[in-house]
Amino acid sequence: MKFAKLMVATAAFGMAAGAAHAADMATDMTLVSWGGAYQSSQQRAYVEPYIANNSGVKVVWDESSAEAVAKLRAMNEAGNVTWDLVDVVASDAIRLCDEGLAMEIDPDSDLAAAPDGKPASEDFGDLLVSDCFIPQIVYSTTFGYRTxxxxxxxxxxxxxxxxxxxxxxxxxxxxxxxxxxxxxxxxxxxxxxxxxxxxxxxxxxxxxxxxxxxxxxxxxxxxxxxxxxxxxxxxxxxxxxxxxxxxxxxxxxxxxxxxxxxxxxxFDLDGWIIPAGLPADRLARVKDFVKFATDTQRLADQAKYISYGPARASSAPLVGKHADLGIEMAPHMPTDPNNAKNTFLYNYEFWADxxxxxxxxxxxxxxx
Amino acid sequence: MSGHAEPETGPILASDGTPLKKRLARSLRMQKLRALALIAPLLIFVLVTFIAPIADMLFRSVENEIVSNTLPDTVAAVSDWDPKAQELPSEPVYQALYFDLFLAAEAKEHTKLGTRLNYEQVGISSLFRTSGRKLDDIGKVYEKWLIGLNPAWKSGEFWNELMRGAASAAPDTDLLAEQRARLTALTDDPMQQDIGFVPGSEIARILPLTAREYTANALFIAIDKNRDISKRGPWEAVYTALAVDLGDPEVQRAISGYQGPGSDELRAAAAAIDTAPPRDFTAAMIKVDKDWAKPENIQAIKIYSGKYTAGYYLNAIDMQKTLDGVSERPENQQIYMMLFGRTLFMSLLITFSCILLGYPVAWILANLPLRTSNLLMILVLLPFWTSLLVRTSAWKVMLQQQGVINDTLVWLGLLDDASRLIMINNQFGTIVAMTHILLPFMILPLYSVMQTIPPSYLRAAKSLGATNWTAFWRVYFPQSIPGIGAGSILVFILAIGYYITPEIVGGTTGTFISNRIAFHISSSLNWGLGAALGTILLAAVLALYWTYDKIVGIDNVKLGG
Incomplete structure (x- = not known):
């Protein structure tokens, strides 16, 4: 009896879901990032265009990326994960994945393909350093000196x-x-x-x-x-x-x-992870957002606001001028051939051990 | 029973006939309950936000169940192994390791254990991660072998019938419960749902390992993945388990008389056991990752196999657990004892500088007319109300080599431009900034105690012939000691746990133990070690408080008039 009811309910729900896809997505999203110029580049390159397309979605920022691993672990132990999408460096993503705190993703189905149809797994290539990690940018740690x-x-x-x-x-x-x-x-x-x-x-x-x-x-x-x-x-x-x-x-x-x-x-990477165990409606929303926010154009757009290299190969040719300063951004990218004559890639496996x-x-x- | 003779000697009754004593007790109890209800919110608040976290911290600093929960059979098998013989453990250890690790990898718990053990043995983190990825390969060869013998082995239906046994066979609920417990320990999930499968007791007796792994497989697939085991073939570990079982002459004998479903296929497989790939788990595990050939890695599992460990505490005092018991860590890794010492020493120094600077200020405040003293009080409180970070950063601007003080000194010609003073990112910077930040905690209790000391006492002392100094030292100062006591306790206890100021201005020589605790909590995620360090710090503070009580007496501490 109970079972039959459940079946009917599930079937009805399934049909409803097919009819009104947007209805079963949560409208609120909590994004976690680093604050400062970096977060505002994400706000301008991803969030504002996304909200323009999906009116009614509310985005709350939490500037906790520096302690994301510890906080996410604590939230998970308390059984109440309030974050929907977390910006972390790659080594933290690996640890979160190891700890079972981040959700594994399938790049080809969860992420947008490149404009030429190349699947996401090839477009991101080697930068997919963990099963849970959705890369956004390549940044580098380097030296500056007083001239x-x-x-x-x-x-x-x-x-x-x-x-x-x-x-x-x-x-x-x-x-x-x-x-x-x-x-x-x-x-x-x-x-x-x-x-x-x-x-x-x-x-x-x-x-x-x-x-x-x-x-x-x-x-x-x-x-x-x-x-x-x-x-x-x-x-x-x-x-x-x-x-x-x-x-x-x-x-x-x-x-x-x-x-x-x-x-x-x-070189190091920064990107998103989706916390493990999100309820279905929040997960649907966040997957929808992340697919949009990591497509070729969006990643290229972010370089208008901050000098970090987009993680997709297909975004590099689209990098243009800085939105406020009006200077060409390509020569300021760590991946620019002139800057990348002698580089070093952070060895995740080594440092995890x-x-x-x-x-x-x-x-x-x-x-x- | 004569009611008239008794009243004088019997209990005094209340109007409703109950003894008055009882009534009184009840009404007192009601009062107590009411009082309790009034403080209940506070009590619950304190319990939830203060006592419970401390208890949790204490527990975390010794808790180590993850090893035996994730690798239960390995832990049991490794207990007979003598690591000092410098030989690799025997085949059963590697076999247990394979089956434990396979299930853990399916449940994605193996990397957690890898992280835990990596605190003790470098390299285990990636060893577990790569092993988890490649472990399927070991079982694939047996799966291929069985399916090559008879395609029926691919069928989930066939396996399901085989493991259920004949319809008349008694179900083995003990095995099911045992595997539930194994999965519960591993995943922390109650795993109580009914899965519509119970292994047959006869087949479970004949093929012990296979039945065990199949049951674990069925439980996990049904509860965690919400799938029916009979729809698909089992995972690789079950094929491996069957290959192991079939290689056992005992099992082969038992199979020959077995009549249940799948018995023909079993007999055929047992007869062809010589064509099966070798069951050598030592070699297989080493092929998965060559680090399994290092005895240190298995040793780490053995040393840390207990449900509780003193390991975190030993780490926290620069010791370590080894095969020969406890020994000091290598000198180039010793840091915590030095940091504890430095934290205590610097906190004391900061407390003394607070007394030196705060005492005169409090004295002036207490002896000025009220209007002026209120104004001055605001000057004391103003920095107190400013953000901690702002104040600390301000000290950075003041003290750095291109900062205000150095610039002024150079401009005045007191200092050569090339030899600017280094006043920040060292102990000096930490002491200056923390003294400034904690000063109000010294001034306020001192002030409130000094206010209650009548000025007439000093005048009386002087009129009796005391010099200024004698009058102060013999009459005034002893009366202000309770204020010094209260201020010192406040400042010292706050200083000992300070984190943000040493982090910003401490450089390398001015950091405290709390900076390492913060590092382990938020960065290295070694919460056990962080908890152990925190517990030791708490114990040190309590011990100091006790000593203080013995020497000064806690009754001599006054926070106000």
């Missing part, structure tokens, strides 16, 4: 960071081993393709820390992406690492005497 503090020979090589004689002054590095250890080994004569093999051994880790020791008392360690741009603008440091988009705004928007080094920039171990050594070294 007025480096004399007549501006640095062209990442090893300038370790050259206190030629470029005296403080430098800013991130307060974590990732990237710093790689740069240290590169500048200690390790070949680029051997860096992670060396870093996997205790001797290699020692070697990297020893190299960092040579500049330790000249380093200001940052933990927020805004620190280095501020320190550069204040003239506190001669050079420092940060995300390329932050340097772009120091150079082009604030017109500070700062230039990009680009050498040995470390070694991050705790090397971090313990790195922090112990820092505190000494």
């Amino acid at each position: 007025d503090m480096v004399g007549d020979t501006p640095p062209t090589d990442v090893c300038a960071v370790f050259d206190l004689k030629k470029y005296p002054g403080k430098r800013a590095l991130e307060k974590r081993p990732i990237n710093n250890m790689e740069w240290a080994l590169l500048c200690d004569g390790v070949a680029k393709d051997k860096v992670y093999d060396v870093l996997a051994t205790p001797a290699g880790q020692e070697q990297a820390l020893k190299k960092l020791d040579t500049i330790k008392d000249q380093v200001i360690w940052w933990s927020a992406g805004a620190d280095t741009p501020q320190l550069l603008a204040d003239g506190e440091i001669v050079m420092g690492s940060t995300y390329n988009g932050r340097l772009f705004s120091v150079i082009e928007e604030q017109k500070q005497p700062v230039a990009m080094l680009w050498d040995a920039q470390v 070694y991050r705790d171990d090397i971090d313990a050594k790195f922090q112990a070294w820092l505190a000494k």
Whole structure:
């Protein structure tokens, strides 16, 4: 009896769903991002056009991406996930997927194909680093330097960071081993393709820390992406690492005497994950949104507002001018051939394994 | 029974005939209940927001069920293995590992365990992740072999009938319950729904491993995936289990007399067992990932197999669990004891500088006429009302090398431009900024205590011949001690758990233990270690409070007049 009722209800529901597809999508969406210029580029490139097409949809932003993994885990334990779509870096996406906190997606059915019909899995290619990850942008961690503090020979090589004689002054590095250890080994004569093999051994880790020791008392360690741009603008440091988009705004928007080094920039990815276990109506809405927000045009549009490279191969030719400054954005993309002469790809697998171990050594070294 | 003789000696009765004592007790109880009801919201609030999280934290710092829940049979099998022999564990360990890991990978729980064990043994995270992806390959060969023998092995219907046994066969509900429990432990899901399948007890006795894996498969598919097991062939682990079972001479003997459904196909498969691919799980697992040949990885499972572990606490005091018991961590990884020491030392320093700076201010406030002192009080409170982040960032602007203080000193010619002072991103910066931020917590209790000290006492002391200093030190100061006590406790306890200021201005030498706790909670996700560090910090504070009570006496602390 009960079962039969259920069957009827399900059948009716199915028919209704076919007739009025939009009716069973939630109207509210909570998107989680990083705040600042990056979030506003998402707002302008994805959310505003989406709302223009789907009136009545309300989007709430939560600026929690930095703690997304911890918060999502806590929400999941409490059994009340309030987020619909979360912007995270790729390594966090891998961890969320590992922990079962993010939903696995099928790129070809969940994401839009390229304009020429190429399926999404090929358009994103290698950037689909996890089964749960929907890439948006390629960004890089690279160095910026004060043009007025480096004399007549501006640095062209990442090893300038370790050259206190030629470029005296403080430098800013991130307060974590990732990237710093790689740069240290590169500048200690390790070949680029051997860096992670060396870093996997205790001797290699020692070697990297020893190299960092040579500049330790000249380093200001940052933990927020805004620190280095501020320190550069204040003239506190001669050079420092940060995300390329932050340097772009120091150079082009604030017109500070700062230039990009680009050498040995470390590519990383940022993108969306859908939390696991969303109710059907919210899931339907978020899938609809994400398919739109990661299509070729939308990803290319985002580059109008911030200097991060679109994650789709098909978006690259569509990158145009900055919406407010009116300058060509292509030369400011980390993926631009001129900037990408010598690059380094963040090794997700390696750091998933070694991050705790090397971090313990790195922090112990820092505190000494 | 004579009612008239009793009244004087019997209990005094109330108007309705109940003893008065009882009535009184009842009305008192009612009062208590009413009082309880009044404070109930607060009590519940405190329980929910304060006591429960602390209890949860304490529990998390020792909880370690994930290992035995995810790999139950491996944990059992590995207990006989002696890792010190420097040999790989025996075949049964790898066999148990395969079946445990297969189910865990299907339920997507294996990577969680990988993350957990990676805190102890580098590389396990990716070992579990790649194993989860490639584990299907092991079973595929047996599936191919069986289907090659007879296409019936592809049929979900056939398997279902085989595992149910004959219609007359007794159902084996124990096995079903056992597998439910296995899946519940693994997935944290109650798994209680009826799935319309119970394995037959005779077939379960003949093919123990197969029946077990098939039942787990049926339960998981029905409850988690909402699909009927009889619609499709089982997953690879069941084919593997059958190949293992059929290789057992005991099983072959039992099959020869079996009459239930599928018995002919079983006999045919048992007869062809020599053509089956070898059942060598050690080799198969090592082929999936060569790291399974490293004894350290199995060792980590063995060492951390208990449901509860002291491992997080040991990590939190720079020790580690090894095969030979507890030992110190390598020197290049020791950090927490130093950070605990630094946190205590710097908190004390900050408390003292607060006393030094706060005492005179409170004295002035307490001794000025009310109108002026109110004005000054606002100056004390104003920074108190400003955002913490703003104040901390302001110190950055003040103290940095291109900052206000250095610029002024250079402009005055007191300092050479090349030798600007380094006052931030070190301990000095942390102490200055935190002293400033915590100063009101010292001034306010001091002020309220000093207000109650009558000025006439000082005048009396002086009129009796005391010098200014004697009058202050012998008469005034002792009376202000309760204020110092209260202020010190407040400042010290706030300082010891401070996080944001050391993070922003602390650099590398000015960070506190709370910065590492925050790192483990929000970044490395090692909540167990974070909880252990937090618990130790809590215990340290309680111990200090106790000592303080013994030395100074908590009655000597006053927060107000």
